Amino acid sequence: MQDFSMLINGVLALFDQPMSLLFAVLGVTLGVLLGILPGLTATMGVAILLPFTFGMDPVPALLMISGVYFGGIYGGSITAILLNIPGTPAAAATALDGYQLTRQGKAGITLGTATLSSFIGGTISILILIFMAPLLADFALKFSAAENFALAVFGLSIIVSISSHSMLKGLIAGGIGLLIATVGLDPMSGYPRFTGGFNELMSVPFIPIMIGLFAASEAFKSLSETQAARSSASAIGRIIPSWSTFKGLIPTILRSAGLGSFIGSIPGAGADIASFVAYNEAKRFSKNKENFGKGELQGVAAAESASNGCTGGALLPMLTLGIPGDAVTAVMLGALVLQGLQPGPMLFAEHGELVFTVFAGMLFCYLILLAIGLASLRMVVKIIRIPKAILTPTILSLCVVGTYAINNSVFDIAIMLAAGIAGYIMQKRDFPPSPIVLALIMGPMAESNFRRALSLQGGSYDFLYTRPITVVLLSIALLTLSYPIYRKLRSKPKAQAAADAASGQ
Amino acid sequence: MKSRKLVSTLAKAIITSTFILGSIASAASYPSKQIEVIVPYSAGGGTDLVTRAFADAAKQYLPEAMGVVNKTGGGGAVGLSEIVRARADGYHIGMGTVELAMLPHLGMVTFQAEDFVPIARLNAEPSAISVNADSPWQTYDEFIAHAKANPGAIRIGNSGTGAIWHLAAEALADKTGTQFSHIPYDGANPAVTALLGGHIEAVTVSPAEVANHVKNGKVRILTIMSDERIAGFEDIPTLKESGVDLSIMTWRGIVVPKKTPEDIQMVLRDAVKQTANDDGFKSALAKMNLTHAYLDAPEFQKTISRDDVFFKDLMKKLGLGS
Numbered sequence: 148m149q150d151f152s153m154l155i156n157g158v159l160a161l162f163d164q165p166m167s168l169l170f171a172v173l174g175v176t177l178g179v180l181l182g183i184l185p186g187l188t189a190t191m192g193v194a195i196l197l198p199f200t201f202g203m204d205p206v207p208a209l210l211m212i213s214g215v216y217f218g219g220i221y222g223g224s225i226t227a228i229l230l231n232i233p234g235t236p237a238a239a240a241t242a243l244d245g246y247q248l249t250r251q252g253k254a255g256i257t258l259g260t261a262t263l264s265s266f267i268g269g270t271i272s273i274l275i276l277i278f279m280a281p282l283l284a285d286f287a288l289k290f291s292a293a294e295n296f297a298l299a300v301f302g303l304s305i306i307v308s309i310s311s312h313s314m315l316k317g318l319i320a321g322g323i324g325l326l327i328a329t330v331g332l333d334p335m336s337g338y339p340r341f342t343g344g345f346n347e348l349m350s351v352p353f354i355p356i357m358i359g360l361f362a363a364s365e366a367f368k369s370l371s372e373t374q375a376a377r378s379s380a381s382a383i384g385r386i387i388p389s390w391s392t393f394k395g396l397i398p399t400i401l402r403s404a405g406l407g408s409f410i411g412s413i414p415g416a417g418a419d420i421a422s423f424v425a426y427n428e429a430k431r432f433s434k435n436k437e438n439f440g441k442g443e444l445q446g447v448a449a450a451e452s453a454s455n456g457c458t459g460g461a462l463l464p465m466l467t468l469g470i471p472g473d474a475v476t477a478v479m480l481g482a483l484v485l486q487g488l489q490p491g492p493m494l495f496a497e498h499g500e501l502v503f504t505v506f507a508g509m510l511f512c513y514l515i516l517l518a519i520g521l522a523s524l525r526m527v528v529k530i531i532r533i534p535k536a537i538l539t540p541t542i543l544s545l546c547v548v549g550t551y552a553i554n555n556s557v558f559d560i561a562i563m564l565a566a567g568i569a570g571y572i573m574q575k576r577d578f579p580p581s582p583i584v585l586a587l588i589m590g591p592m593a594e595s596n597f598r599r600a601l602s603l604q605g606g607s608y609d610f611l612y613t614r615p616i617t618v619v620l621l622s623i624a625l626l627t628l629s630y631p632i633y634r635k636l637r638s639k640p641k642a643q644a645a646a647d648a649a650s651g652q
Numbered sequence: 653m654k655s656r657k658l659v660s661t662l663a664k665a666i667i668t669s670t671f672i673l674g675s676i677a678s679a680a681s682y683p684s685k686q687i688e689v690i691v692p693y694s695a696g697g698g699t700d701l702v703t704r705a706f707a708d709a710a711k712q713y714l715p716e717a718m719g720v721v722n723k724t725g726g727g728g729a730v731g732l733s734e735i736v737r738a739r740a741d742g743y744h745i746g747m748g749t750v751e752l753a754m755l756p757h758l759g760m761v762t763f764q765a766e767d768f769v770p771i772a773r774l775n776a777e778p779s780a781i782s783v784n785a786d787s788p789w790q791t792y793d794e795f796i797a798h799a800k801a802n803p804g805a806i807r808i809g810n811s812g813t814g815a816i817w818h819l820a821a822e823a824l825a826d827k828t829g830t831q832f833s834h835i836p837y838d839g840a841n842p843a844v845t846a847l848l849g850g851h852i853e854a855v856t857v858s859p860a861e862v863a864n865h866v867k868n869g870k871v872r873i874l875t876i877m878s879d880e881r882i883a884g885f886e887d888i889p890t891l892k893e894s895g896v897d898l899s900i901m902t903w904r905g906i907v908v909p910k911k912t913p914e915d916i917q918m919v920l921r922d923a924v925k926q927t928a929n930d931d932g933f934k935s936a937l938a939k940m941n942l943t944h945a946y947l948d949a950p951e952f953q954k955t956i957s958r959d960d961v962f963f964k965d966l967m968k969k970l971g972l973g974s
Binding site for chain 2: 190191193194195197198287288289290291292332333334335336337339346347349350414415468469470471474477478481484485487489490491492493554555556595599602603605
């Protein structure tokens with residue numbers, strides 16, 4: 148309860164500092180804008196803002212950066228839902244069902260749900276950070292290469308659950324994604340693979356491929372469609388979901404917030420992985436699994452709650468151990484050090500007052516996010532009413548500008564356009580793009596950690612079955628992979644086959 | 653026929669005079685517009701932070717604020733190549749890093765260290781051997797004795813194969829006749845995390861990169877691979893004091909493409925020197941745990957040439973080159 152009274156003191160201290168509140172509002176607004184634009188990410192926003200915080204007091208500086216972080220992760224969902232353009236990799240999971248709902252004329256309620264889920268997920272994760280930080284801190288350190296490999300394999304197994312239309316096509320897309328993921332510097336030996344001599348290909352141009360697959364392909368598709376096709380999508384509907392609808396979402400939002408906080412606290416795993424994992428779990432627990440991928444509000448709620456749930460999780464090892472959980476918190480770590488604050492076990496003891504003021508400010512940031520989100524949605528949602536003749540060229544130019552902004556590279560634009568054409572053909576042939584994105588996120592993580600685990604163990608494969616966390620994660624992955632097959636077999640009147648699949652565990 | 657000749661003569665005259673005028677203008681009034689600094693690493697990383705702090709301080713000594721452009725990829729290869737290819741007019745400069753003397757010997761890039769002209773070094777960070785505070789080794793001698801007695805048992809985390817901290821560990825193994833297991837991570841931070849978690853025995857990243865954890869009592873620095881003891885870590889002996897003649901550091905400094913005119917270089921040297929000695933720049937570096945290490949152009953050139961030879965030999969020995 149001591150924590151609780153310190154938090155109350157923090158809230159009081161915060162409201163004595165109008166400048167801090169102002170910078171929090173500024174940060175969230177900026178973050179949402181950055182998140183909406185494809186290619187511009189929270190990491191980039193935080194990095195660019197960092198020099199501006201050199202001369203600021205610690206509280207407003209940290210709150211502005213937190214605001215950009217939270218807002219950036221939330222903002223990515225807006226264009227994912229409205230236009231099928233994930234502004235950030237995490238929003239690719241939101242787009243799965245979000246865009247389908249928009250096409251059914253439910254854009255308003257989908258955005259409303261996404262906003263509420265982001266708010267609740269984020270707030271819960273900050274509360275977990277405040278009250279459970281010391282309990283969870285050491286867990287982050289248990290994750291070695293073997294555990295990270297198992298987590299990535301689990302992530303890859305989710306391809307099965309996001310390939311709603313055709314599992315075979317989903318797996319093919321995932322396989323292609325894994326092949327693309329091998330381009331670049333070999334993670335262990337450092338030699339270039341399949342780069343064709345281009346320095347630009349020494350790492351997989353992940354974001355350009357994602358922008359191309361989702362956004363550019365969507366623009367190409369709408370160029371080839373007739374005007375009438377879009378009319379059904381222009382309905383907006385109500386924004387805040389009714390209580391009876393929302394009630395059904397609460398378990399999903401809470402579970403996803405927990406998953407997000409947990410995954411966020413693992414160094415090397417971030418919002419992108421969390422949102423896909425939460426989506427997968429929402430589907431596993433749902434009664435109407437068939438509806439996922441066709442416009443299921445649960446899917447949107449899960450992805451959004453988890454991606455914002457990551458924020459508190461990623462801050463946890465950063466503040467308690469000085470270990471950044473993702474790229475954004477790595478920059479925030481720099482910001483803390485700049486402010487003369489020493490992240491680590493002593494931070495809470497030595498600067499308790501300041502830390503709790505910042506915590507209070509983070510909760511305030513999420514309130515602002517909710518307010519900005521709900522207030523602007525009526526206006527934002529009108530994007531889908533923009534005539535195609537204006538919208539499509541705008542999307543295409545945003546794709547080009549956003550892609551260029553990542554590395555200031557024209558080469559990336561070419562990659563983006565090529566991915567766009569590939570994505571267009573895939574859409575025509577009914578291949579889903581998300582397994583490629585998932586494979587690009589998880590593939591390199593699985594490969595490098597598998598090989599790293601091997602060298603850590605001197606070449607022994609024992610790590611696959613001697614480490615508890617690894618075993619658990621690999622088992623869940625196996626379950627995720629085999630469950631749809633099991634279901635398919637059981638639906639046929641073949642009891643024998645079902646028994647085989649079950650004992651195959 | 654005659655008119656054509658006249659036209660071509662006129663055209664030649666115009667072109668030549670433009671060139672002459674152009675070069676005079678550039679020498680006398682440089683810099684008259686924004687200077688762009690290319691950073692070969694992503695926003696938020698150490699090199700980027702140095703550059704942004706530098707650009708921030710340089711405002712006072714230049715008519716217009718510098719623009720910072722991140723060109724990332726290939727462990728610096730993309731951005732460094734971009735600097736070499738940039739127009740040599742003084743408006744395109746770069747933040748050169750030690751990789752410009754390393755990558756050519758890995759056979760991954762088309763440039764050579766000689767394609768860069770140094771203006772001034774701003775920052776340098778040595779390699780250090782750090783272990784978990786719970787580990788049994790209190791000194792470098794105990795550590796290396798254990799390593800020699802158990803070849804391959806000591807796992808040293810680095811920031812990527814072929815990157816500076818990997819080569820530091822390889823060079824140490826080579827100098828002392830020891831065998832380590834080298835474990836590459838995606839950057840210094842994940843390697844330090846693995847050290848904290850007890851998954852590896854040591855890291856060879858810079859003291860600044862473990863400074864936080866040293867203050868928290870979680871990590872112990874055994875030795876630093878610098879010529880002399882460094883500020884902030886005065887009580888930690890150098891590797892040379894233990895009788896191993898090895899000093900390896902990463903550095904960052906302003907470089908320009910080879911053909912940049914001499915007079916423009918001189919103007920830049922002045923402005924960079926003033927900025928480097930600016931108190932604001934120094935304190936910004938200090939706040940970020942980065943070491944201020946200014947060297948003027950001739951001295952910087954010596955460092956680059958020395959490293960160029962050193963890494964060429966080392967990579968040949970290790971079979972990393974091509």
